[in-house]
Amino acid sequence: MAIEHPYxxxxxxxxxxxxxxxxxxxxxxRPEWCLGQIRLKGCNADLGLTEMxxxxxxxxxxxxxxxxxxxxxxxxxxxxxxxxxxxLIMGLDLAxxxxxxxxxVPSLAxxxxxxxxxxxxxxxxxxxxxxxxxxxxxGKRLLTVGTDCSVGKMxxxxxIEKEMRARGMKVxxxxxxxxxxxxxxxxxxxxxxxxxxxxxxxxxLAPANDPDHWDVIEGQGSLFHASYAGVSMGLLHGAQADxxxxxxxxxxxxxxxxxxxxxxxxxxxLEANLEAARLxxxxxxxxxxxxxxxxxxxxxxGALLRSIEDELGLxxxxxxxxxxxxxxxxxx
Amino acid sequence: MAIEHPYxxxxxxxxxxxxxxxxxxxxxxRPEWCLGQIRLKGCNADLGLTEMxxxxxxxxxxxxxxxxxxxxxxxxxxxxxxxxxxxLIMGLDLAxxxxxxxxxVPSLAxxxxxxxxxxxxxxxxxxxxxxxxxxxxxGKRLLTVGTDCSVGKMxxxxxIEKEMRARGMKVxxxxxxxxxxxxxxxxxxxxxxxxxxxxxxxxxLAPANDPDHWDVIEGQGSLFHASYAGVSMGLLHGAQADxxxxxxxxxxxxxxxxxxxxxxxxxxxLEANLEAARLxxxxxxxxxxxxxxxxxxxxxxGALLRSIEDELGLxxxxxxxxxxxxxxxxxx
Numbered sequence: 123m124a125i126e127h128p129y130x131x132x133x134x135x136x137x138x139x140x141x142x143x144x145x146x147x148x149x150x151x152r153p154e155w156c157l158g159q160i161r162l163k164g165c166n167a168d169l170g171l172t173e174m175x176x177x178x179x180x181x182x183x184x185x186x187x188x189x190x191x192x193x194x195x196x197x198x199x200x201x202x203x204x205x206x207x208x209x210l211i212m213g214l215d216l217a218x219x220x221x222x223x224x225x226x227v228p229s230l231a232x233x234x235x236x237x238x239x240x241x242x243x244x245x246x247x248x249x250x251x252x253x254x255x256x257x258x259x260x261g262k263r264l265l266t267v268g269t270d271c272s273v274g275k276m277x278x279x280x281x282i283e284k285e286m287r288a289r290g291m292k293v294x295x296x297x298x299x300x301x302x303x304x305x306x307x308x309x310x311x312x313x314x315x316x317x318x319x320x321x322x323x324x325x326x327l328a329p330a331n332d333p334d335h336w337d338v339i340e341g342q343g344s345l346f347h348a349s350y351a352g353v354s355m356g357l358l359h360g361a362q363a364d365x366x367x368x369x370x371x372x373x374x375x376x377x378x379x380x381x382x383x384x385x386x387x388x389x390x391x392l393e394a395n396l397e398a399a400r401l402x403x404x405x406x407x408x409x410x411x412x413x414x415x416x417x418x419x420x421x422x423x424g425a426l427l428r429s430i431e432d433e434l435g436l437x438x439x440x441x442x443x444x445x446x447x448x449x450x451x452x453x454x
Numbered sequence: 455m456a457i458e459h460p461y462x463x464x465x466x467x468x469x470x471x472x473x474x475x476x477x478x479x480x481x482x483x484r485p486e487w488c489l490g491q492i493r494l495k496g497c498n499a500d501l502g503l504t505e506m507x508x509x510x511x512x513x514x515x516x517x518x519x520x521x522x523x524x525x526x527x528x529x530x531x532x533x534x535x536x537x538x539x540x541x542l543i544m545g546l547d548l549a550x551x552x553x554x555x556x557x558x559v560p561s562l563a564x565x566x567x568x569x570x571x572x573x574x575x576x577x578x579x580x581x582x583x584x585x586x587x588x589x590x591x592x593g594k595r596l597l598t599v600g601t602d603c604s605v606g607k608m609x610x611x612x613x614i615e616k617e618m619r620a621r622g623m624k625v626x627x628x629x630x631x632x633x634x635x636x637x638x639x640x641x642x643x644x645x646x647x648x649x650x651x652x653x654x655x656x657x658x659l660a661p662a663n664d665p666d667h668w669d670v671i672e673g674q675g676s677l678f679h680a681s682y683a684g685v686s687m688g689l690l691h692g693a694q695a696d697x698x699x700x701x702x703x704x705x706x707x708x709x710x711x712x713x714x715x716x717x718x719x720x721x722x723x724l725e726a727n728l729e730a731a732r733l734x735x736x737x738x739x740x741x742x743x744x745x746x747x748x749x750x751x752x753x754x755x756g757a758l759l760r761s762i763e764d765e766l767g768l769x770x771x772x773x774x775x776x777x778x779x780x781x782x783x784x785x786x
Contacts, residue, residue, distance in 0.1 A: 382588070
């Protein structure tokens, strides 16, 4: 079941812009879905969207209020309940990607039930999946893989989808994490799936399709991350990827959350991913490297991108800054 | 919380010996915990244990009735409820490793509550886990890995534990599947854990220990199984294995449940496992190959074991038939 748009983005009492990162991603990648923003007193985040009351948003056709703010602990704040209840009463669905569930707030569950509205807790899968079959299915698939967690796999995937769409190619972005799901309107938070069904969930997410259709699948974690590699492995196998894009954040000094673990070399990382991906698609190949240069000093990234291109023989781009055209060229 | 022994093994209405495979494994590996068996009319399985009524079993000191029979669909059969209820009333706990839960049968849940007894549904983890940290911890660990699912990893692990115990080594078998948990009295059904916590669950299962203590960890799935490799990968990383034992079933013509997938070569499979294991323990090494020759014609296995030893330079044994001494020699 897809989350209906247009969205009204709720920024709550976000102490700073970073706390509204989820809303920012939605506004960046799906501007046409975002009617406006609604904020509580003391909110220090601003997406530059039209400021809207619930009444105005409903009148403008909004379908879902999206909680685009995260707080420490990822809970549904008491201070938000009043406005969330009102939104339900006025006919909006609610969607959130926090650890805490909208559906676990008794008053929200009751009001949603009473008014026939939906609560989307996108971090928590609400359906079961089958065990993966590994059976070859028609359609093409691209998967973003990473040297580490949080290196820009979602942004790279969305930039690639955008470029393919601009060229008139048949393409869908397939979301595997909470921000991606809010951006796509559907998807699976794959790290919350029961371990036995990781690859099966991805087979479901990116099913058989037209031979010239591409699913661009958002990767998660890294084969080299000691906490999450199981998720990354199941994702690789379920994706049956034809094309891999390696994502990297060059200023990272160690694996995220693991101070004793250095990052893998780009070449080793790419080869390990290709090797694992060949199990379910022997024809897989690498088509590019997406480098998140946002933390680099201005002017330093050009030389880095050229050196990566030389090392791997693949186009290397920062897709957020300059798009993904050189990578998409490789898919033609 | 451990399942208390001694056990009374319930074989129900098992149509044949295979349906009581779980009970057979318990009786084989923990004979000292098994007081007797109890069967319903029409049961065609027989473990050769003392036939016991509930009254007799309780008088003999039984603590837990273990459902050691599986039926199609893995449900708690209606025909079993009466005897399971009586067992609770008479002071026994219940343990089962089926998909269906004892705790989901309202009458069993009510009677257990009323009489202060425990229901152990060992296929379903009842606790949460932390994300894996990858932090090095003291103690030694051996993990069984496989070319495929269901090739004898649990039996190999138990044979290795038995041999180590016989030599006076400090050792614990760490169970990761339902049969293993019933044999060990505790453990984690790792394929039922939420994907994000696979390696964290194994870190919890095989924690820091004395420097000369060995955990022998039951592996699951295979890095080369398109359905389950994510579980196997997380298990490898969480185990921080010092020693790997490769398990193999030589008559398998394709990966279990996947007719289009051939088995990997032993050398490739072992190397891929070592490569992945090095992430969390760079000192890991292979110490042997456990070959399940039960499906081979008599007399054919000796030559096979010798050829595997020649190919890999490791001891190759059928641990069920001849024990695991040559493998344990390598751990000294």
